[in-house]
Amino acid sequence: MSDSPDNPSASEPDAGGSGPTQRTATIDRPEGGSAGPSRVRQLLATVTQSLTPMVLAVIAGGILLALMGRDPIEFYGTVVDRAIFSESGRQETIIRMAPLLLIAAGLIVAFRANIWNLGMDGQFLLAVAFTAGVAPMLMPTLPRWLVLTLVLMLGGIIGAAWTVIPALMKAYYGLNEIITTLMMTFIGVNVANVLVKGPFYEEDPGRAFPATPVIEVADRLPRLFDTSIHIGILIGLIGILVVHYLMTRTSIGLRLNILGASPRAAHHAGLGVAKLTLLTFLVSGFLIGLGGSVELLGVQGYMRADWDPALGLLVVPLVFLAKMNGWASIAFVALFAVLANGGELATRDAGLPNDFILFIVALILIFMTVTDYLAVRRGGKGNPWIARFLASVGLRREGRDAE
Amino acid sequence: MTYQNPAQTGTEGQFEPSERTPVVELQGITKRFPGVLANDDIHLAVEPGEVLCLLGENGAGKSTLMSILSGMQSPDEGAIYVNGEQTVIADPRQALDLGIGMVYQHSTLVPTLSVIENLMLGASEKLILDASEARERLEQLAGMLGAEVDPHARAGDLALGQQQVVEIIKALWKGTTVLILDEPTSMLTPRGIDELAKMIDSLKEHGLAVIFITHKLHEALRMGDGVCVLRQGRVAGRLSADDLRSLDNDQLQERIVSLMFGDESGELAGVAELSAEVRHESGHDPSAAGSGRRQHAETATALRIRGVSLAPVASSHGLHDIDLELYQGEILGVAGVDGNGQRELAEVIAGQRDADTGAIVLHDGATEREVTGLGISSRQRLGLRYLTDERHGEGTVRTMPIGLNLLLKRIGQEPFWKRGAVQNAAIRSYTESVIEAFDVRAPGPDTPIGKLSGGNMQKVLLARELAFEPRVVVYNKPTYGLDVRTTQAVRLRIREQAERGVAALVMSTSLDELLEISDRIAVMSRGRVVGVVENGPGAEERIGEYMVGEVAA
Ligand SMILES: Nc1ncnc2c1ncn2[C@@H]1O[C@H](COP(=O)(O)OP(=O)(O)OP(=O)(O)O)[C@@H](O)[C@H]1O
Ligand SMILES: [Mg+2]
Numbered sequence: 029m030s031d032s033p034d035n036p037s038a039s040e041p042d043a044g045g046s047g048p049t050q051r052t053a054t055i056d057r058p059e060g061g062s063a064g065p066s067r068v069r070q071l072l073a074t075v076t077q078s079l080t081p082m083v084l085a086v087i088a089g090g091i092l093l094a095l096m097g098r099d100p101i102e103f104y105g106t107v108v109d110r111a112i113f114s115e116s117g118r119q120e121t122i123i124r125m126a127p128l129l130l131i132a133a134g135l136i137v138a139f140r141a142n143i144w145n146l147g148m149d150g151q152f153l154l155a156v157a158f159t160a161g162v163a164p165m166l167m168p169t170l171p172r173w174l175v176l177t178l179v180l181m182l183g184g185i186i187g188a189a190w191t192v193i194p195a196l197m198k199a200y201y202g203l204n205e206i207i208t209t210l211m212m213t214f215i216g217v218n219v220a221n222v223l224v225k226g227p228f229y230e231e232d233p234g235r236a237f238p239a240t241p242v243i244e245v246a247d248r249l250p251r252l253f254d255t256s257i258h259i260g261i262l263i264g265l266i267g268i269l270v271v272h273y274l275m276t277r278t279s280i281g282l283r284l285n286i287l288g289a290s291p292r293a294a295h296h297a298g299l300g301v302a303k304l305t306l307l308t309f310l311v312s313g314f315l316i317g318l319g320g321s322v323e324l325l326g327v328q329g330y331m332r333a334d335w336d337p338a339l340g341l342l343v344v345p346l347v348f349l350a351k352m353n354g355w356a357s358i359a360f361v362a363l364f365a366v367l368a369n370g371g372e373l374a375t376r377d378a379g380l381p382n383d384f385i386l387f388i389v390a391l392i393l394i395f396m397t398v399t400d401y402l403a404v405r406r407g408g409k410g411n412p413w414i415a416r417f418l419a420s421v422g423l424r425r426e427g428r429d430a431e
Numbered sequence: 432m433t434y435q436n437p438a439q440t441g442t443e444g445q446f447e448p449s450e451r452t453p454v455v456e457l458q459g460i461t462k463r464f465p466g467v468l469a470n471d472d473i474h475l476a477v478e479p480g481e482v483l484c485l486l487g488e489n490g491a492g493k494s495t496l497m498s499i500l501s502g503m504q505s506p507d508e509g510a511i512y513v514n515g516e517q518t519v520i521a522d523p524r525q526a527l528d529l530g531i532g533m534v535y536q537h538s539t540l541v542p543t544l545s546v547i548e549n550l551m552l553g554a555s556e557k558l559i560l561d562a563s564e565a566r567e568r569l570e571q572l573a574g575m576l577g578a579e580v581d582p583h584a585r586a587g588d589l590a591l592g593q594q595q596v597v598e599i600i601k602a603l604w605k606g607t608t609v610l611i612l613d614e615p616t617s618m619l620t621p622r623g624i625d626e627l628a629k630m631i632d633s634l635k636e637h638g639l640a641v642i643f644i645t646h647k648l649h650e651a652l653r654m655g656d657g658v659c660v661l662r663q664g665r666v667a668g669r670l671s672a673d674d675l676r677s678l679d680n681d682q683l684q685e686r687i688v689s690l691m692f693g694d695e696s697g698e699l700a701g702v703a704e705l706s707a708e709v710r711h712e713s714g715h716d717p718s719a720a721g722s723g724r725r726q727h728a729e730t731a732t733a734l735r736i737r738g739v740s741l742a743p744v745a746s747s748h749g750l751h752d753i754d755l756e757l758y759q760g761e762i763l764g765v766a767g768v769d770g771n772g773q774r775e776l777a778e779v780i781a782g783q784r785d786a787d788t789g790a791i792v793l794h795d796g797a798t799e800r801e802v803t804g805l806g807i808s809s810r811q812r813l814g815l816r817y818l819t820d821e822r823h824g825e826g827t828v829r830t831m832p833i834g835l836n837l838l839l840k841r842i843g844q845e846p847f848w849k850r851g852a853v854q855n856a857a858i859r860s861y862t863e864s865v866i867e868a869f870d871v872r873a874p875g876p877d878t879p880i881g882k883l884s885g886g887n888m889q890k891v892l893l894a895r896e897l898a899f900e901p902r903v904v905v906y907n908k909p910t911y912g913l914d915v916r917t918t919q920a921v922r923l924r925i926r927e928q929a930e931r932g933v934a935a936l937v938m939s940t941s942l943d944e945l946l947e948i949s950d951r952i953a954v955m956s957r958g959r960v961v962g963v964v965e966n967g968p969g970a971e972e973r974i975g976e977y978m979v980g981e982v983a984a
Contacts (some may be wrong), residue, residue, distance in 0.1 A: 278851045279843035282835065286842075289828045295783060296817075296825040297839040298807030 077411065078349045078356065080399050082363065085391035089384075098378045106377055107370030117369060119256050124365040126326060127152075129264030130319030131343045132350075132357045133271040134187075138312035139413065140275055140352050142288035143198070143305065144420060147209030148340025150216025151190045151313045155183035155320030157220040160240040160331035161228030163247075163324075172247055180263075180321045187317015188310040190216055195309035199302040205309075206421065217336055224333045239332035249326040258326035265358070267315055272354025284308055288416075316340070342368075342386075345393045348413055364389075451478050452515040454609050454640045455500060455531065460509035462495055464882065466874025469495040470506070471664040477609065477640040482631060484655035485644045488691050488914040489886025490872035491661040493644045494536055497611050500642075501533035502526035532602030533611040536644075536885045536912065537823045538594045542587025546597050549586050550604055572600045575630055581745075588746030590770025595619070609640045614885070616650060617911050618769050618820075620940045628654050646886075646914050648684055660690040667691065692916060732794045733759040733934035734780075734815075734903045739789030741775055741958070748958035750775050750786065755953060755960060757903065757934045759794075762925065764949030764966070765938040766974050772958035773938040774820070777905045780936070781817035782807040793903065811840055814902030818892060820911055820938075822885075826892050829881030833873060834862035836880045837895050865894045870917065885912040893921055897928065904928070905936045910944060922948050946971060954978055 090100030110117040131148055138145040159179050166175045194208035230241040249258040275281035287294045287304050295301050319339075324331060346364055350356035371385040397414065404410035453476035462470040469492045477483045485493050498504045500511065502520040510517050513529050520526050526533070540549045551565050566582050573580045578596045586594065595618050602610055616624045631641055631654055645651055651658055658670040668690040675683065734757040743749030750772050757763050765773055778784040780791055782805060790803045793813055802810050819826045827836050838847055838858065846857045862876035869890045873883055880888055889912045896904055909925065910918040925935055926948055939945050945952050946966060953963045954977040962977040964970050 277853050279848045279853065280851060282842055282853070286828055286831070286839070289830055290825070292821075292825040293828045293839065295807070296819060297842070298782070298809075298811055299842070300806065300808070 074351075077399075077403070078351065078360075081345075081349065081392050081395035082360075084395040084399070085388050088391050088395070089388045092387075093378070096380075098380070103374050103378055106374035107367060109370070110373045111366040111370030116256070117373075121362070121365045121369045122257050122261050123327060124369055125361050126258070126260035126264040127319040127323040127339060128343055128346075128361045128365065129261075129268045129358065130315050130322060131340055132347050132361055133264075133268040133354070134312040134315030134319070135340075135343060135347045136268070136271055136275065136352045136354065136357065137284065137315065138308055139347065139417075140281075140288050141284040141304070141308040142291070142416065142420060143308050143312070144206045144417065145191065145194075145209050145309065145312045145316075146206055146340075146344070147191065147194065147211075147213040147216070147313075148316050148343070149336065149338050150209075150213030150220075151187040151316045152320040152323075152340055153220040153336055154190050154216045154223075155186045155317035156324045156328075156331050156335075157223040157228060157240075158186045159183045159321040159324045160243075160328075161223060163243055164230075164241040167243070167247055175247075176249060176325060179325065180318060183321025183324075184314040184318040187315070187320065188313040190317070191309040191313035195306045198309070199305040213340075220331075221333050224331050228331075235332075237332050237334075240330045242330040243325070245329070248329055249322070260322035260326040263318070263322055267318065268354045268357055271315070275352075275354075342389055345389065345396055348411065348417075349392075349396060351411060351413055453478050453512070454514060456512040456515075457496070457500065458510045458512065460496065460499060460506045460511075462492075462499060462504060462506050464495075464874075466878070468664045470499070473509070473661070473664075473666055475659060475666070477642055479608070479638045479640055480635050481656045482635060482641045482643055482654050484651035484658045485642060485661065486646075486648070486651055486658060486687060486691060487661035487667070489890070489912070489917060490884040491691075492664040493661055494613055494884060496661070497533060497613055497642065497644065498535075500526070500609075501531055501611060503533075527605050527607075530606065530608035531611065532605065532607035532609070534595070534598045534602045534613060534615055536613040538586075538598065540586035540594060540597060540601075542824075543585065545583050545585055546580055546589070547582040549597065550601055568604065569600060572603055575603075575633065578626070584746045588744075590618075590774060593770050607639065609642065610634060611642045611644075613644045614646065614912060615643070616645060616647065618908070618940060620766075620768050621942055623768065623940070624650065646912070646918070648687055648915065649680075651687070652680060652683055658687065660687060662691060662693060667693070688915065691914070730758045730760055731796065732799075733757050733761070734936075735790075735792040735794065735799075736776075736780065737790045737792065739776070739779055739786045739791070741779065741784070741786050743958065747775060748772050750779065751957075751959045753789070753960055755936075755963075757936055759934055760929050760932045761951070762929050762935045762937055762949045764945035764952035765936060765955055766942055766945050766952050767940075767955035767978065769940050771955045773907060773955055775958070776955070777817055777819070777907050777936075777938065780905050781815065782810045783817075795902070808840075814900065816896040816901040816904040818896045818904065818906045818909060820907040822888050822892055822911075827880045827888060830879050832862075832877045833866070833871070833880050833883070833891055834858045834876050836891055837862055837865055837898075840895065841899070865891070865898075869894045870920075886914055886917065889913055890917060893924075897924060901928070901933055903934045903936070905938070907938045908940065909937060910939075910941075942971065942974065 086104070090104065093100040093103050111121045112118055131152065134151075135145065135148065159182065162182060163175060163179045166178065170178075190212055191209070194203075194205045194212055197203035197208050198205045224240055225238045228240045229238050232239070232241075249260055251258055252261075273281075275284065283294070283299050283304055286297065286299060287301060287308070291301055294304065323337075323339075328335075342364065343361070346360040347357055350360045367388065368385055371388070372382055375382050375384045396411075400410045400414045404415070456476040458474055460470050460473045460475075461468075471492075473492075473496055475483075475496070485496070487493050495504060499506045500520070502523045502525055505519075505521070511520060512518065513520075513531070518529065520529065520531075523533075541552065544552065547562060547565055547569060550569060551562070569580060569582055573596070578593075580593065580596060580600070586597065589597065595615060599612070599615065602612075616627060619627060628650075631643070634641060643651070643654060652675065655675065656672045658675070660667045660669070668686075670683070670686065674686075678686070734755075736753055736755040736757075739750055739753040741747075741750040748771060753772075753776060755763070765776075767773065775784065779786045779789075782802070786803075790801055793800045793802050793810075793815065800813065802813065802815065805813075823829070828839070835858070838844075838861075841847065843851065847854055847861065859876055865871065866873060866876060871883070871890045871894075872887050880891060883891070889910075893909065896906075904925075906925070910921050913921060922944070925937070929935060937945065937949060949966050951963055951965055952970060952974055953960050954974055955961070956978060961980070962973070964973045964977070
């Protein structure tokens with residue numbers, strides 16, 4: 029009778045339904061769920077709540093298109109045609125999902141532990157730079173599979189390493205990680221550029237910009253079947269699902285969730301808050317760095333100076349909408365990949381800059397915050413993760429339930 | 432105005448027509464939570480200058496009813512009248528504007544803000560703008576309370592007893608006409624309770640109405656003009672001022688207990704807690720009650736605290752050269768006003784805080800093991816337990832189910848986790864057995880613990896520390912918020928464990944409690960152990976002397 033409405037089995041259709049006892053240890057959201065009249069209705073409400081900002085953003089984007097004299101129906105038609113209904117476009121959509129999934133996985137680990145690692149872009153880009161620099165050095169001497177494995181690990185380790193300073197500062201001096209991770213990103217992006225222009229640079233008269241050596245297409249991540257889709261999508265899916273499993277079904281995930289819900293309770297229970305904080309940062313950075321390696325080894329093949337897709341900040345709203353649920357994150361990443369991929373063609377057709385997609389992402393963020401604010405004001409629950417984030421940055425006092 | 436009183440007791444007092452309109456009146460209030468009917472058609476009224484005591488077992492619905500009155504919850508059915516006018520109380524601010532101030536069972540202060548900032552936050556309607564005026568008001572109200580409050584201390588650093596004082600001041604801040612106190616005495620010493628009683632009397636004289644929730648019957652009898660007993664969400668019965676006057680204490684206690692627990696109250700007849708309270712009321716020596724006590728004489732040491740010191744800081748007296756020895760099977764009480772180093776000492780023992788100097792040594796038969804350098808979880812594995820008095824702040828994770836909170840200190844251990852994977856069936860059946868054994872009132876084992884009533888939450892915490900073969904347990908206010916019956920059951924359990932050799936350090940602000948269960952009682956004041964008294968005849972006086980001596984010093 030007392031299902032929490034957002035327990036993993038409710039917000040994800042097939043989390044391996046192992047019967048009703050599953051519910052005992054559901055730890056999906058910071059706000060405890062109260063029992064509801066029907067699970068289906070709860071699920072529907074959750075889905076609606078999460079999808080609304082996306083729908084609103086798409087509508088608002090459409091209105092803006094119309095104001096600029098474009099045909100919104102045509103625009104979104106192109107997006108869908110390209111990203112879903114054309115064979116190559118569909119494959120491209122899936123390819124785009126790979127790094128996004130890994131970034132999402134990394135963010136979920138951290139955010140659930142109430143650690144706001146916003147240094148994704150630095151961690152990602154440094155991993156890309158090292159992957160692009162080191163893989164070509166190893167290729168001639170070692171078998172391809174070994175190089176790929178080693179370099180993927182290297183990317184993860186670099187990503188993790190780039191969190192160490194914020195992690196130590198947070199764990200031992202209580203320094204706010206939002207600021208330190210953002211600073212580390214600023215530095216990391218520049219260091220990546222220095223690497224590309226320095227130690228990893230390769231002269232190539234055919235290129236107008238400094239870049240690393242190009243990894244042969246044959247040496248990149250293997251493709252799946254006869255498609256252009258590389259195995260990065262599998263790594264991404266496995267990554268986020270393992271994270272989901274860890275966070276909802278294991279003792280280590282529970283520890284992180286407790287740390288996120290109440291650091292004082294974590295300390296009282298003897299969970300070793302400092303070490304747990306370090307671990308969280310490292311795992312988060314590893315996954316994000318892995319995402320960087322996957323993107324380089326799967327798609328780019330080399331890194332040119334000043335290349336920065338800044339994927340990290342794009343993923344943040346997605347995991348919030350997904351309420352830190354792995355399955356829901358896959359869905360939102362897919363939706364976003366459709367928008368980003370189809371949008372590339374659609375904006376070109378409409379004679380708009382590609383940044384229009386970024387604009388829609390910004391709209392998603394805005395609508396997410398606004399709808400949540402309205403939900404809370406109307407006395408509803410709102411998205412508990414947004415509440416937690418706002419409380420972390422001191423913008424909202426975390427209200428306690430009355431006893 | 433119809434009172435549908437289901438009670439079997441005669442409660443004529445409530446039916447008397449009165450010239451004065453009640454300041455607040457609740458009619459037919461019903462509140463449902465998933466799986467619980469917390470309030471069921473409740474009628475209640477208080478008049479100016481009246482102190483109404485609200486009694487009832489844990490989970491009876493007292494806090495819920497009051498949070499409806501204070502705007503924290505909205506009722507599913509029923510009406511609220513303020514000064515005779517029907518009113519919808521939408522939020523706590525509106526309640527404050529209507530002159531309804533409430534002190535909740537748990538702290539609502541912002542821990543990172545100072546006392547004065549917290550108070551000014553409550554009054555953000557620009558009633559009191561500048562800090563000096565606010566400090567004056569604070570001094571005035573603190574004076575009324577007979578308390579000393581440092582306006583610049585961080586609220587989070589205060590002991591819970593001091594926080595409660597601040598909460599009361601906060602509730603009075605805006606010129607309240609109805610003051611609701613939800614278990615305000617749970618953190619206070621007998622002296623503090625006396626002071627509170629005096630304060631309530633003076634509020635009464637000023638024409639305020641007071642609704643007072645407590646689990647201590649003698650307080651209800653002493654301070655209340657009327658008593659209302661809730662049971663399973665309904666009004667089980669009332670005692671009017673006339674009833675309180677005409678019956679003697681024994682009769683009243685019996686009456687109230689039978690209202691609180693219904694048919695099951697028989698088993699409570701003559702339990703020490705009740706009789707101790709009656710004796711307390713009539714001036715007998717309560718220490719005679721500790722008949723089950725044993726002498727530690729020849730038993731072995733279980734825990735030794737050697738020269739533990741902690742530097743004082745603005746908000747804490749620190750600890751000064753604490754030397755204590757705890758014997759196997761012994762219950763050592765720690766008496767003193769809350770905030771005199773009890774929490775610090777408990778945390779040093781549990782490993783949550785490092786002492787500046789000194790050592791904590793665990794003994795097991797002939798072997799002794801210094802645990803000073805060990806982490807919290809290593810100490811737990813050695814059988815050292817700590818029941819915190821901060822059940823909201825650190826004791827529980829509010830949003831997580833009862834089961835996980837029960838196992839908070841055993842995460843990853845068999846049989847509840849196997850190779851890291853959660854074993855939900857095992858957790859569930861364990862949780863159900865605890866719910867059964869400790870009589871936890873909850874809709875189910877999956878209920879987030881934050882949804883439990885204060886007393887039921889406390890039962891879960893106790894179950895956590897008492898389970899799995901403890902060897903030395905530090906209890907900070909073990910019966911905090913428990914109803915009479917559960918209090919008794921918990922004391923029995925502590926004593927049972929002592930009989931099996933478990934050593935207990937029981938910190939409590941209730942001297943009655945310590946006199947009832949302890950073998951020896953240490954008195955703490957300003958971070959020092961100022962004396963250790965063998966429990967027995969005359970102990971209460973000696974403890975009193977130690978406490979007063981220190982206060983005067
Ligand atoms: N926010 C909530 N959500 C769900 N159930 C709740 C909530 N608040 C209270 N309850 C339930 O309502 C019932 C009454 O709780 P309440 O806190 O009013 O009890 P109480 O009489 O104050 O008990 P105690 O003496 O232990 O404080 C309990 O069963 C409790 O679990
Ligand atoms: Mg209560």
